[in-house]
Amino acid sequence: MADVSAKRQQDLEATNELSQRTKKAKSDSENDRGENGNETNALSGFQSTAVLSDSAREKTIYVHGKLADQNAVIILEKTPIREDALAEIFTASTLKLQMRNDIYSTYSLHAPPHLNEIKATVMCPATEKHVKKYQRKESFLVEETAEDYKSITLPYIQKQSFSVQWVYNILDKKAESERILFEDPHPKLGFVLLPDFKWDQKQMDDLYLMAITHQRDIKSLRDLTSQHLPLLENILQKGQEAILKHYSLPASKMRIYLHYQPSYYHLHVHFTKLDFEAPGCRVERAHLLADVIQNLQSDPNYYKTRNLFFPLRADDGLLSQFKEAGRL
Ligand code: M7G
Numbered sequence: 001m002a003d004v005s006a007k008r009q010q011d012l013e014a015t016n017e018l019s020q021r022t023k024k025a026k027s028d029s030e031n032d033r034g035e036n037g038n039e040t041n042a043l044s045g046f047q048s049t050a051v052l053s054d055s056a057r058e059k060t061i062y063v064h065g066k067l068a069d070q071n072a073v074i075i076l077e078k079t080p081i082r083e084d085a086l087a088e089i090f091t092a093s094t095l096k097l098q099m100r101n102d103i104y105s106t107y108s109l110h111a112p113p114h115l116n117e118i119k120a121t122v123m124c125p126a127t128e129k130h131v132k133k134y135q136r137k138e139s140f141l142v143e144e145t146a147e148d149y150k151s152i153t154l155p156y157i158q159k160q161s162f163s164v165q166w167v168y169n170i171l172d173k174k175a176e177s178e179r180i181l182f183e184d185p186h187p188k189l190g191f192v193l194l195p196d197f198k199w200d201q202k203q204m205d206d207l208y209l210m211a212i213t214h215q216r217d218i219k220s221l222r223d224l225t226s227q228h229l230p231l232l233e234n235i236l237q238k239g240q241e242a243i244l245k246h247y248s249l250p251a252s253k254m255r256i257y258l259h260y261q262p263s264y265y266h267l268h269v270h271f272t273k274l275d276f277e278a279p280g281c282r283v284e285r286a287h288l289l290a291d292v293i294q295n296l297q298s299d300p301n302y303y304k305t306r307n308l309f310f311p312l313r314a315d316d317g318l319l320s321q322f323k324e325a326g327r328l
Helices: 004-021 083-092 128-133 146-160 165-171 226-247 289-298 317-324
Strands: 047-055 060-067 070-078 094-101 104-110 118-123 139-144 182-184 191-195 208-213 254-259 268-273 286-288 308-313
Touching: 070 128, 139 146, 139 317, 146 317, 165 191, 165 208, 182 226, 191 226, 208 226, 226 254, 226 268, 226 289, 254 289, 286 289, 308 317
Parallel strands: none
Antiparallel strands: 047 060, 060 070, 070 118, 094 104, 139 308, 182 191, 191 208, 208 268, 254 268, 254 286
């Protein structure tokens, strides 16, 4: 598993930064407590204004609100139950009977607090686009021709897409550097492989890593041509090797893909565990890297010329542009 002390250090930096943002009067030393020195109450001032979406099945809730007068989106997610915690759950929890019938009984089980974790992802200051991204909305499938890309999508993403500053911070080692699992520093073929922030690295079941290219001028799948084959092959091969080495997970257990449309227009590749149904891994958005490579081998301009399909949410500005152009 990943380096625990490095993860603690990263947690520490993140929580400290959040503490500063919330402009708490108390000093960090007063605020922080706990064995690892990385506990904080930085969310105590959060004022929630709306639940953007929630899922009982996925045990998640997306909340919009204010954190020290700034717009914030917070994702709360109950973490998976780990096999290595089972013994302690059974021995150290208290049980309250809810119902019993014949051989069936249900309980509310109160596990020790450290086994009762909720993962919190904080976006602050959050933009209107972040709020929309997490709001539950109906989706529509769009068919984008090469011409649509030039006349509708490209002008839209040049004006409207999310900042990729967080990506540059990773590439420049200004953030998350201790989380990097592997790096090939080559300016054209190189990339950084690190855990996606959706993965807390506490269990393998939802393994999620991301490879981010050092090249900064490839926005998405649409920009790829056969000249990028060495880069893509390098990511596939070295990414698989690094994951095998660190997590003993072979290529046959991984789903390696690109999103079209992505949220962030700087080329990156998703590596998830095959059994894990990661958000965005469905056929209308995920393109297997191995297929992308083969398509470019057969036709150097495959992604420049093909119609590409993708889902857009009802409130997505890009959908309005397609509607205005009479393409939906
Ligand atoms: P995407 O295909 O552009 O969009 O993937 P999506 O978010 O709609 O899937 C970007 C990926 O980067 C996602 O899997 C995010 O969870 C991940 N991600 C986003 N941010 C802001 C960060 C970050 O700051 N650090 C890390 N490690 N991952 C991030």
